[in-house]
Amino acid sequence: MDGPWRTSWEPSHRVDYGTDFVDLTEQEKELLKAHIIGITKQLRELPYDPECWTWRGQRLLDLGYPELAIGDAYKAGLLVGAMKKNDTTLGENALLMYGMRLLHSNPGMGATLWTGDTFKTRIMDALYNVEVKTVELLVNSLYNAHAFDDAERVCQIAAKQFPQSKFFRGSTLTMLGELKQRLLSIPKPVEVDDIDYKEAIRNGGVSMRIYPWISSNLIQRDDAVIQRMKKNLRSLSTKCEIKESSVDGPSAEVSQGFGIFATEDVAKGDVILTEYTVTAGVASIQTCSACCKPLGSTRCTSACCKELYCSQDCVERAAATFHSSVCGKDFSYIYDLFSESVINSPRLIQAILEIRVYAAIVQEQATHPLQSWILAPLQAQYQTQARKVLNLQSNYVWPIQALQTLGIDPFADHNWDTWVLFTIFGRIGNNIRRDYIETGDEYLRLEAINPLFSFLNHSCDPNVGYTSENNSTLIMAAKRDIRKGEELAISYIGYDLTHLTRAKRQKKLRTWVGRECLCSRCEIEK
Secondary structure (H helix, E strand, C coil): CCCCCCCCCCCCCCCCCCCCCCCCCHHHHHHHHHHHHHHHHHHHHCCCCHHHHHHHHHHHHHHCCHHHHHHHHHHHHHHHHHHHHCCCHHHHHHHHHHHHHHHHHCHHHHHHHCCCCHHHHHHHHHHHHHHHHHHHHHHHHHHHCCCHHHHHHHHHHHHHHCCCCCCCCCHHHHHHHHHHHHHHCCCCCHHHCCCCHHHHHHHCEEECCCCCCCCHHHCCCCHHHHHHHHHHHHHHCCCEEEEECCCCCCCCCCCCCEEEEECCCECCCCEEEEECCCCEECCCCCECCCCCCECCCCCEECCCCCCEECCHHHHHHHHHHCHHHHCCCCCCHHHHHCCCCCCCCHHHHHHHHHHHHHHHHHHHCCCCHHHCCCCCCCCCCCCCCCEEECCHHHHHHHHHHHHHHCCCCCCCCHHHCHHHHHHHHHHHHHHCEEEEEECCCCEEEEEECCCCHHHCEECCCCCEEEEECCCCCEEEEECCCECCCCEEEECCCCCCCCCCCHHHHHHHHHHHHCCCCCCHHHHHHC
């Protein structure tokens, strides 16, 4: 956030579900920008000072990025909690940094600050006010992200913890309760009939945006990425290649659109590409730790631990991509965090998938997470007005805990700042593939990222279909005869499209791609 900013940007805050956002003047924007840059630089020097996080969080909220303000407020709350316990290295570091800044900003305290227990007493007295402001910021940010359930829950806890604060009692709780009930009564729009709309409203949400400080090398598929993906595709298939497509990219600012094209005539039913991936998640210990295939009588283990795999190939693929960063680490807490969820809960499965993505990035030791081998080929969709659903547990609590388990410091390592996590969420969400694994007596939900598959564009008259091998491997085959040079396309909205009119298809797609579909079928039916 402390690098160059774009000249214009859009807030992620949405005004369509009960909260207002005041348009800022250019002068106000520039002032907030200067503050955010300055505080971010200060955070690089004082990453464990909770008050610095609340300062930046408030400016981000004022600028229209409530999801980022929630992240800063949550981190500040973690630091305050660690300081109060003072039994961990994090607590000691936070106490030292906060105390030193307090001393520096109040030179007169120096004469008495270091005597006996005075230091800790003075720090704790000042910390109380910081804690109240931190929780107020968290509630306000959740409110502006329309996460009213979380805001109400935090408010109820804070009302007991800070009984003298009027903010957490009375009108605030009443307002949150009324808003939640009103939003739950809103009819479900047709274009989002593939999700539980009430659940989405309950969880809150923001619009996906290109953050103004993100550099072009972190959002564009540069030539090195394209060349690497072309090489990967050539190693798997001689029947297709990656080329520039007439289909627009997710944003003119992000990249030129690319697609996959046939390099020869392909007959109906012929397999065009088989793509294996380890970036997949399923909630079962009875599946392969790499490809998610149900484990049979033949099982393999890695030399370093007892992780189970279906084949030696999967052992080697895991070792080459993610295993060393998770080996010996315990992530079982995510099952406790989602204890109310069934085994096929989308939130639980996506959490498992995201841990796999983080692990692959950590093992690669990429310069930046967004430039990693798994994320650099993926694009988020910024043109659409669809809501990026969020809640405190899924987007803040467990991701930060998972990063810490992987050895990442979410306070000091700005490569994993909240805006980076939300950019990752956006890329995964726009490219995720959902399927089911049959285990014999049940079906387990699978979520996977297949990087080459993400290059296939949409058509309402698709010429490519895909199936799996009851694991994360994807098999793409021709639905009809395909001519050499023809772009390969799938359907983003299911394959039973014959009964859908053009208008209904456009409604379903607009939420996803942010514009009208321009495929040949839609143009003919226009």
